[in-house]
Amino acid sequence: MGKNLLDKVWDLHTVRRLPSGEDQLFIGLHLVHEVTSPQAFAMLEARGIGVLHPKRTFATADHIIPTDSSSRPFADRLAEEMMRALEANAARYGIRFFGPGSGLQGIVHVIGPELGLSQPGLTIACGDSHTSTHGALGAIAFGIGTSQVRDVLATQTLSLARPKVRRIEVRGRLRAGVYAKDVILGIIASLGVNGGLGHAYEYGGQAVEAMSMEERLTICNMSIEGGARVGYINPDQTTFAYLQGRPFAPHDGQWEKAVRFWRGVASDPDATYDDRFVLEADRLQPMVAWGINPGQAAGVEEKLPLPGERPAAERETLEKAYAHTGFTPGAPVAGTRVDVAFIGSCTNGRLSDLREAARVARGRKVAGRVRALVVPGSQRVADAAQAEGLDQVFREAGFQWRLPGCSMCLGMNPDVLVGEEVCASSSNRNFIGRQGSPRGRTLLMSPAMVAAAAIAGQVTDVREVLS
Amino acid sequence: MSSSVIRQLKGRAVPVRGNDIDTDRIIPARFMKTVSFDSLGQHVFHDVRRDPQGKPTGHPFDDPRHAGAVILLANRNFGCGSSREHAPQALAAWGIRAVVAESFAEIFAGNCTAIGIPAVEVEAADAEALLRLAETRPETDLDLDLEALRLQAGGKSYPVRMPEARRKVFLIGSWDTMGLLLEGRSEIAAVAARLPYLAEFPYPRG
Numbered sequence: 001m002g003k004n005l006l007d008k009v010w011d012l013h014t015v016r017r018l019p020s021g022e023d024q025l026f027i028g029l030h031l032v033h034e035v036t037s038p039q040a041f042a043m044l045e046a047r048g049i050g051v052l053h054p055k056r057t058f059a060t061a062d063h064i065i066p067t068d069s070s071s072r073p074f075a076d077r078l079a080e081e082m083m084r085a086l087e088a089n090a091a092r093y094g095i096r097f098f099g100p101g102s103g104l105q106g107i108v109h110v111i112g113p114e115l116g117l118s119q120p121g122l123t124i125a126c127g128d129s130h131t132s133t134h135g136a137l138g139a140i141a142f143g144i145g146t147s148q149v150r151d152v153l154a155t156q157t158l159s160l161a162r163p164k165v166r167r168i169e170v171r172g173r174l175r176a177g178v179y180a181k182d183v184i185l186g187i188i189a190s191l192g193v194n195g196g197l198g199h200a201y202e203y204g205g206q207a208v209e210a211m212s213m214e215e216r217l218t219i220c221n222m223s224i225e226g227g228a229r230v231g232y233i234n235p236d237q238t239t240f241a242y243l244q245g246r247p248f249a250p251h252d253g254q255w256e257k258a259v260r261f262w263r264g265v266a267s268d269p270d271a272t273y274d275d276r277f278v279l280e281a282d283r284l285q286p287m288v289a290w291g292i293n294p295g296q297a298a299g300v301e302e303k304l305p306l307p308g309e310r311p312a313a314e315r316e317t318l319e320k321a322y323a324h325t326g327f328t329p330g331a332p333v334a335g336t337r338v339d340v341a342f343i344g345s346c347t348n349g350r351l352s353d354l355r356e357a358a359r360v361a362r363g364r365k366v367a368g369r370v371r372a373l374v375v376p377g378s379q380r381v382a383d384a385a386q387a388e389g390l391d392q393v394f395r396e397a398g399f400q401w402r403l404p405g406c407s408m409c410l411g412m413n414p415d416v417l418v419g420e421e422v423c424a425s426s427s428n429r430n431f432i433g434r435q436g437s438p439r440g441r442t443l444l445m446s447p448a449m450v451a452a453a454a455i456a457g458q459v460t461d462v463r464e465v466l467s
Numbered sequence: 468m469s470s471s472v473i474r475q476l477k478g479r480a481v482p483v484r485g486n487d488i489d490t491d492r493i494i495p496a497r498f499m500k501t502v503s504f505d506s507l508g509q510h511v512f513h514d515v516r517r518d519p520q521g522k523p524t525g526h527p528f529d530d531p532r533h534a535g536a537v538i539l540l541a542n543r544n545f546g547c548g549s550s551r552e553h554a555p556q557a558l559a560a561w562g563i564r565a566v567v568a569e570s571f572a573e574i575f576a577g578n579c580t581a582i583g584i585p586a587v588e589v590e591a592a593d594a595e596a597l598l599r600l601a602e603t604r605p606e607t608d609l610d611l612d613l614e615a616l617r618l619q620a621g622g623k624s625y626p627v628r629m630p631e632a633r634r635k636v637f638l639i640g641s642w643d644t645m646g647l648l649l650e651g652r653s654e655i656a657a658v659a660a661r662l663p664y665l666a667e668f669p670y671p672r673g
């Protein structure tokens with residue numbers, strides 16, 4: 001019987017079985033950012049322990065940095081303090097830090113793949129739940145808490161229980177105007193926000209195989225929103241082509257060896273899974289997560305659910321969602337007023353995302369009332385986008401073109417919602433208060449849909465704009 | 468914080484009803500702008516404890532009848548969302564020593580374990596009974612026994628569940644994992660030596 005990728009990678013990285021029954025697992029790549037690491041470094045210092053593998057640890061700053069100006073010190077004293085702590089810790093322990101000004105700074109889940117740090121067959125950990133993103137390259141990647149960040153720094157290992165694996169088959173082909181974001185929102189809406197508890201999701205099938213690496217990153221990014229700590233896609237030619245020539249990818253003399261290893265970790269054709277789920281891609285339409293979790297999503301042509309028609313277990317959260325959003329059950333989601341539009345984040349802040357949004361924005365104007373932001377996921381994304389003139393397209397349409405960072409994905413930096421503003425957002429979480437205002441509202445959608453909403457001033461089917 | 472054996476825990480409970488209570492709700496991101504965990508206790512559940520005008524909403528965490536509670540009661544998928552350990556740290560700073568819910572998000576339960584807070588599951592009907600008990604008779608002590616996997620309260624006994632590996636780390640006192648992991652030094656080196664991406668094609672200087 002064949003093995004799946006998770007089992008192969010897990011076995012390869014198992015150091016030993018711990019008395020608790022969990023495995024001590026070696027971590028091949030550890031990514032660090034300013035929010036969840038300072039306490040971990042402080043714990044190390046308190047115990048007088050160093051970093052075991054500083055060359056497998058990389059740091060960036062993303063959550064707290066302002067996107068309008070990179071001048072220091074930051075206006076926010078607390079943000080400045082966190083930034084200094086990271087700079088000092090990186091210097092002290094010999095960890096490579098991609099700070100602003102390095103040309104390589106960006107959101108941790110954008111820079112790992114684009115620099116070639118994230119590779120097939122690795123175990124990857126970061127103190128951030130969207131670490132599942134890196135699974136798109138065929139790695140086992142997961143978010144960890146701060147005590148675990150400490151554990152990886154000190155030992156390059158973690159104590160973990162092996163998850164089960166659910167194979168998610170996305171059949172058929174996506175229709176025009178329907179994107180990877182719609183696929184993952186469709187999966188979460190079907191399986192639920194806790195449907196993946198205890199599982200890793202292996203995504204495959206014709207639609208996934210046809211996707212570019214950037215689209216695959218979007219899919220794996222939101223695995224955690226479905227409760228799956230790990231999401232991955234088997235490495236293939238698309239993966240290898242993506243990695244070739246990136247700064248930290250294996251160079252010429254070692255490339256063949258690496259590809260041989262990478263091919264070997266892919267799930268065997270007869271691999272076994274604990275569970276399977278099938279999604280028909282050609283039936284999908286552009287999705288809008290309208291509620292207070294990413295599973296409360298509807299097609300743009302659909303009407304919002306009636307609580308009475310949903311399973312009892314969902315009703316309470318649905319009612320809370322209606323109380324918070326002010327939507328009426330049974331109303332269409334299209335036509336909802338939008339005050340803010342945000343294109344960016346580790347879900348949809350890559351070059352192809354900006355290109356798709358620019359296709360919509362080109363030659364059009366943002367509706368007068370709407371505050372619209374485009375925030376590249378990294379400096380390299382920003383540079384590439386500027387080289388093809390996308391910043392100009394956005395500016396001419398009335399979008400603000402910002403410096404890279406997490407920005408409006410979460411309320412830890414100056415980019416926040418105010419009062420009861422409604423935001424069309426290409427990010428990944430619509431939790432109450434996520435974008436900085438406890439009364440604010442977040443509608444998750446693809447970057448093209450966000451651009452369409454910015455221009456129409458309301459939720460609009462992007463296919464109508466593009467046709 | 469160093470590891471100690473945790474077999475039993477006794478004390479009053481604070482009921483926090485609702486499914487899918489995410490870590491943004493437990494500690495809003497804007498309070499995470501800190502390089503330590505010390506200040507988090509005062510901000511736990513901040514945005515649901517105050518209305519938009521800043522007036523208290525009567526949240527259980529402000530209810531004097533639940534002051535000093537050590538067990539948090541909740542429903543389904545508690546602690547979903549962001550992996551921030553700030554969430555259990557904030558609960559711990561407020562005084563919480565154990566969480567009892569119908570189910571947990573995985574990273575949250577792991578983060579609780581890492582700081583010595585057992586996260587145990589109960590059946591939906593039992594969660595309801597316990598929530599109601601804490602609401603109507605807040606002075607009642609709950610007695611959580613990890614060895615027997617039982618929770619006694621108000622003259623009744625409820626079965627509780629948790630993954631066996633998690634239970635064990637409390638019973639043997641190894642929830643603070645770093646020391647244990649460090650003991651595997653030679654095995655760690657052996658794995659590093661056999662990994663092709665370390666041995667054969669390590670990162671170039673970039």
Ligand code: SF4
Nearest residue numbers: 130345346406409410
């Ligand atoms: S973009 Fe959003 S989800 Fe991604 S790392 Fe930043 S804050 Fe987290």
